[in-house]
Amino acid sequence: MTTEQTTEYAPERPARLRWAQHAPEVYKAMVRLEAAARQGLDPRLYELVKIRASQINHCAFCLDMHTKDALAAGESVERVVQLGAWEESKHFYTEKELAAIELTEAVTVLTDGFVPDEVYDHAAKHFEEAELAQLIAAITVINAWNRFGVTTRMAPGHYTPGQHQ
Numbered sequence: 820m821t822t823e824q825t826t827e828y829a830p831e832r833p834a835r836l837r838w839a840q841h842a843p844e845v846y847k848a849m850v851r852l853e854a855a856a857r858q859g860l861d862p863r864l865y866e867l868v869k870i871r872a873s874q875i876n877h878c879a880f881c882l883d884m885h886t887k888d889a890l891a892a893g894e895s896v897e898r899v900v901q902l903g904a905w906e907e908s909k910h911f912y913t914e915k916e917l918a919a920i921e922l923t924e925a926v927t928v929l930t931d932g933f934v935p936d937e938v939y940d941h942a943a944k945h946f947e948e949a950e951l952a953q954l955i956a957a958i959t960v961i962n963a964w965n966r967f968g969v970t971t972r973m974a975p976g977h978y979t980p981g982q983h984q
Contacts, residue, residue: 836971849963850983856956859949863894864919867902867912868954869961871923874903876965883975884983891980915945919954926958 839846857865866889873881886899901908905920912920922942925934946954967973 831974831976832972834972834974838967838971849960849967852956853960853964856953856960859953860957862892863889864916865957866892866894867898867916868919868923868957870899870902871905871920872927872958872961873965875924875927876962876969878965878968879975880968880973880978881961881965884978887978887980918942918945922954923958926955927962 866885869885870882870889873885889899890896898911901911902920905912905917909917918941921938922934925931925938942954943951
């Protein structure tokens with residue numbers, strides 16, 4: 820006789836508000852802003868930035884989305900997993916990616932003060948001015964998306980890679 824074990828997971832919490840349905844013009848503007856911000860940036864770097872900001876902001880919905888998109892785009896599981904401990908795992912990333920990740924943290928956690936000159940200068944060494952402007956825009960946009968996701972408690976686990984692209 821075999822005993823089948825079932826694992827009971829915690830129930831999924833429902834979203835507090837379907838904000839995009841109630842503010843469709845804001846949602847459409849965010850989608851346009853997202854499209855504008857990603858222009859000229861390497862797609863893999865762009866996903867790393869979105870994942871790192873989402874980790875910091877505890878946005879489960881965005882983590883689900885952007886890890887799936889990154890993996891579907893060919894990013895390695897190892898680099899995605901190590902992103903949460905990038906300072907101890909620098910050898911997984913290029914110097915340019917490290918500069919972008921560091922800038923992402925500084926822009927995301929403004930409660931610690933201004934973006935330090937050394938962080939900005941490090942990023943400026945690796946990005947042309949136009950690309951740096953796009954990177955700052957991308958960081959800003961994912962932080963806005965995170966705030967919508969966290970505040971309205973958007974549930975992770977239902978996203979299909981490429982669904983919102």
